[in-house]
Amino acid sequence: MALSRRQLLLAAPWLVIGLIVALLAAWQMRAPEPARVVSCPDLRAGCSLPLDGATVGVEGELRVLKPFQLWLKAPGARRVQAHFTMAGMDMGFNLYTLRPDADGVFRARIVLPVCVSGRRDWVMSLEIDGRRIELPFVTELS
Ligand SMILES: [Cu+2]
Missing domain, CATH: 1.20.5 (Single alpha-helices involved in coiled-coils or other helix-helix interfaces)
Known part of the structure; x- marks a missing residue:
């Protein structure tokens, strides 16, 4: 009808x-689901992430203009990116894709720019297969 x-x-x-x-x-x-903020007081010592046994850390000194190695262990992860920003401040384009080494550890060589206002508080935004985790950190005094 x-x-x-x-x-x-x-x-x-x-x-x-x-x-x-x-x-x-x-x-x-x-x-996208909101980023989870993780406190990592000492990135050089490494921290665990709320993500199936994933850990993250850096090798080298955490200084601006000086390369350091970012590593991330996340079993089964396919795509890992790290983005470095400052809260409320445009710090330019600091996006890195981490590539797995022979042992499957994701790595990238990071060089952070100098902050024109002298700030040292950064936020590392990790994206692991579409899941976002933010780790605030502070660079060492130069
Ligand atoms: Cu800044």
């Missing part, structure tokens, strides 16, 4: 609302 023109007109707003609700639900599912 075919719907009358009047029935269609009555149903149209509900169809639109239903469509909007469905789109919102889909958008919600697509939105």
